[in-house]
Amino acid sequence: MFLYICRRIVYTVPIALAVAVVCFSLVHLAPGDPLSAVIPADAPAEVVERIVKAYGMDRPLPVQFFSWLGRAIQGDLGVSVATGRPVAAEISRALGSTFILAFAAALLGFLFGILFGTIAAFLQGRWSDRLVTGIALFGVSVPHYWLGLLLVIIFSVQLDWLPSLGAGSGSFMDRFPYLILPAVTMSFIPMGIVTRTVRSTVSELLGSEFVTSLRARGLSNVSIAKHVAKNAAPSVLAVMGLQFGYLLGGSILVETVFSWPGTGYLLNGAIFQRDIPLLQGIILTLSMFFVALNLFVDVLQTLFDPRIRRS
Amino acid sequence: MANIVEVRDLSVTFKTSEGLVYAVSGVNLDLAEGKTLALIGESGSGKSVTMKSLMRLHPPHKTAIAGQITVAGQDVLSLGGKALGDLRGKEIAMVFQEPMLAFDPVFTVGDQIAEVVVRHEGCSYQAGRDRALEMMECVQIPSPRKRLDAYPHEMSGGMRQRAMIALALSCRPKVLLADEPTTALDATVQIQVLLLLRQLQRDLGMSMIFVTHDVGVAIEVADETAVMYAGRIIEQGPVDTVMTNPWHPYTQGLLGATVYPDMDREARLVAIPGAPPQLYRQITECAFAPRCPHAVEECLQPLPPPMVMGDRMARCVRLPEVAQLAENAVTTPS
Ligand SMILES: Nc1ncnc2c1ncn2[C@@H]1O[C@H](COP(=O)(O)OP(=O)(O)OP(=O)(O)O)[C@@H](O)[C@H]1O
Numbered sequence: 134m135f136l137y138i139c140r141r142i143v144y145t146v147p148i149a150l151a152v153a154v155v156c157f158s159l160v161h162l163a164p165g166d167p168l169s170a171v172i173p174a175d176a177p178a179e180v181v182e183r184i185v186k187a188y189g190m191d192r193p194l195p196v197q198f199f200s201w202l203g204r205a206i207q208g209d210l211g212v213s214v215a216t217g218r219p220v221a222a223e224i225s226r227a228l229g230s231t232f233i234l235a236f237a238a239a240l241l242g243f244l245f246g247i248l249f250g251t252i253a254a255f256l257q258g259r260w261s262d263r264l265v266t267g268i269a270l271f272g273v274s275v276p277h278y279w280l281g282l283l284l285v286i287i288f289s290v291q292l293d294w295l296p297s298l299g300a301g302s303g304s305f306m307d308r309f310p311y312l313i314l315p316a317v318t319m320s321f322i323p324m325g326i327v328t329r330t331v332r333s334t335v336s337e338l339l340g341s342e343f344v345t346s347l348r349a350r351g352l353s354n355v356s357i358a359k360h361v362a363k364n365a366a367p368s369v370l371a372v373m374g375l376q377f378g379y380l381l382g383g384s385i386l387v388e389t390v391f392s393w394p395g396t397g398y399l400l401n402g403a404i405f406q407r408d409i410p411l412l413q414g415i416i417l418t419l420s421m422f423f424v425a426l427n428l429f430v431d432v433l434q435t436l437f438d439p440r441i442r443r444s
Numbered sequence: 445m446a447n448i449v450e451v452r453d454l455s456v457t458f459k460t461s462e463g464l465v466y467a468v469s470g471v472n473l474d475l476a477e478g479k480t481l482a483l484i485g486e487s488g489s490g491k492s493v494t495m496k497s498l499m500r501l502h503p504p505h506k507t508a509i510a511g512q513i514t515v516a517g518q519d520v521l522s523l524g525g526k527a528l529g530d531l532r533g534k535e536i537a538m539v540f541q542e543p544m545l546a547f548d549p550v551f552t553v554g555d556q557i558a559e560v561v562v563r564h565e566g567c568s569y570q571a572g573r574d575r576a577l578e579m580m581e582c583v584q585i586p587s588p589r590k591r592l593d594a595y596p597h598e599m600s601g602g603m604r605q606r607a608m609i610a611l612a613l614s615c616r617p618k619v620l621l622a623d624e625p626t627t628a629l630d631a632t633v634q635i636q637v638l639l640l641l642r643q644l645q646r647d648l649g650m651s652m653i654f655v656t657h658d659v660g661v662a663i664e665v666a667d668e669t670a671v672m673y674a675g676r677i678i679e680q681g682p683v684d685t686v687m688t689n690p691w692h693p694y695t696q697g698l699l700g701a702t703v704y705p706d707m708d709r710e711a712r713l714v715a716i717p718g719a720p721p722q723l724y725r726q727i728t729e730c731a732f733a734p735r736c737p738h739a740v741e742e743c744l745q746p747l748p749p750p751m752v753m754g755d756r757m758a759r760c761v762r763l764p765e766v767a768q769l770a771e772n773a774v775t776t777p778s
Pocket residue numbers: 458459460465467485486487488489490491492493494723
């Protein structure tokens with residue numbers, strides 16, 4: 134078990150390295166000169182040369198990559214071109230907001246997803262199953278920025294119940310109302326996907342021979358549910374981990390719609406201002422979270438299914 | 445002698461997307477205490493459906509069950525959820541065909557046995573574990589203490605089936621249902637598991653219903669036999685008389701299709717031509733008629749009630765003659 138975890142961690146290193154390469158080269162692959170935002174169009178040649186040198190862009194790419202990576206590992210992601218503040222500080226401020234939003238959305242989405250999926254699996258083919266499956270389908274297919282706008286129109290503009298912009302300030306209770314609409318908006322996709330996964334996993338398990346065998350042993354429905362839950366856990370966890378990763382990284386549109394001061398909002402700004410160090414820093418940080426999350430889910434899965442440990 | 449299992453006029457119908465499936469029709473069974481009944485028949489004849497009905501294991505909303513089933517004095521088809529749970533595993537237990545599929549893959553074997561013991565005897569988990577160990581010894585699993593903490597996938601096929609038997613017997617059921625318990629195993633292991641089951645059945649004084657394709661196995665383990673075809677029992681009686689002197693042409697064919705080591709080459713090749721019928725309609729005539737070498741016009745009329753003679757029963761329109769024909773064939777040296 135311990136050995137398996139160590140091995141898994143070692144496997145993660147090349148993946149993380151590859152992700153770093155992609156993050157770094159993204160900037161160089163993108164059209165346009167990465168420094169065009171800093172250098173005025175009419176700057177004299179020697180000024181341009183000085184700036185290029187200052188940013189280290191005159192060196193060969195591999196050298197640039199390793200010096201960038203070395204500093205990134207120490208937590209130095211450079212300085213934002215737009216604000217002049219350290220990128221690491223900008224990101225860590227935004228990361229808190231993104232985490233709160235992602236946690237809230239995940240909590241809502243996973244809770245309802247598991248609930249709906251279980252109901253649908255147990256009542257397969259009946260109207261409650263159809264209703265729940267319909268909601269799940271709606272959840273995964275509706276564009277969530279559109280859903281966000283719709284919720285804002287209903288609950289902020291028409292009913293005036295909830296604020297529509299920003300994250301608020303002050304105590305948790307003061308800030309809570311600001312969280313509701315973006316969290317609900319973001320929870321729809323994970324809710325739909327988790328519902329579908331739970332429904333298909335649980336209904337397959339319920340039809341399997343071993344559940345018949347559990348019934349033949351006289352076990353109560355509660356005990357059988359315990360068996361089914363432990364069997365369903367690995368695949369449901371895998372999907373939830375992936376969804377949580379998407380919530381962390383994929384909230385650009387929703388954060389922008391709600392002006393939520395998280396990494397997505399920051400990323401959006403960085404893209405428009407061509408703020409390369411900030412852009413690289415955000416993408417690298419989010420990707421690393423994603424890699425770590427995957428590792429965490431993999432290890433968690435082995436706690437539920439002994440067969441994974443062996444292979 | 446009291447019957448521990450009584451089935452009267454059991455019919456099981458499944459709702460499927462292609463329509464109703466008449467899987468079992470009008471089955472009657474009696475099992476005396478301490479006896480073994482072999483249920484034999486081709487694939488799809490309704491053996492497993494009959495067995496699952498005895499424990500009411502079919503998916504409730506897709507299945508219609510009619511008739512009466514009594515197990516250990518209880519009317520199985522009218523029991524409520526809790527009482528049904530008390531019966532299953534305690535009074536009547538099942539050994540499944542494929543032990544790999546019948547164990548929960550993510551719990552250890554020891555835990556699964558202990559769980560059942562705790563459920564039915566209300567004892568502590570530790571007492572359940574102790575019983576599990578005792579049962580693993582009882583079914584002759586080597587180094588049983590170590591195997592308690594093994595997961596099903598960590599065992600060999602034969603050992604897994606022994607563990608399944610240990611689980612089924614852990615609460616000392618009065619009736620054991622064994623649905624082709626050896627089909628999924630290697631030939632040598634098959635015999636060991638078979639002998640183990642027979643031994644345990646005798647030692648514990650259990651009653652057993654044993655499903656098999658194999659006439660030789662039926663003769664080995666059973667006292668009584670019932671032969672199924674297309675959802676009906678077409679012949680029933682003491683295993684030795686039925687097997688030496690089959691009345692129904694289907695049973696005769698089944699015996700012909702069985703390979704005995706001392707049979708000569710010609711005789712081995714006798715198999716029943718054709719295939720069993722589809723079960724999408726209620727078959728009221730003799731379902732075997734299309735494949736029967738003795739079929740005549742009147743075989744397509746609705747089947748007459750079973751012909752009972754002494755301790756034997758068979759359902760064939762041409763009964764006395766056909767049985768006689770077979771007997772002559774056996775006694776006439778060819
Ligand atoms: N849940 C179900 N839904 C629909 N049809 C079913 C169901 N279970 C069994 N059947 C059908 O009932 C018939 C009898 O099946 P059963 O499993 O009892 O056969 P069997 O005699 O046990 O055969 P085998 O030797 O292959 O195990 C088959 O035609 C099968 O397709």
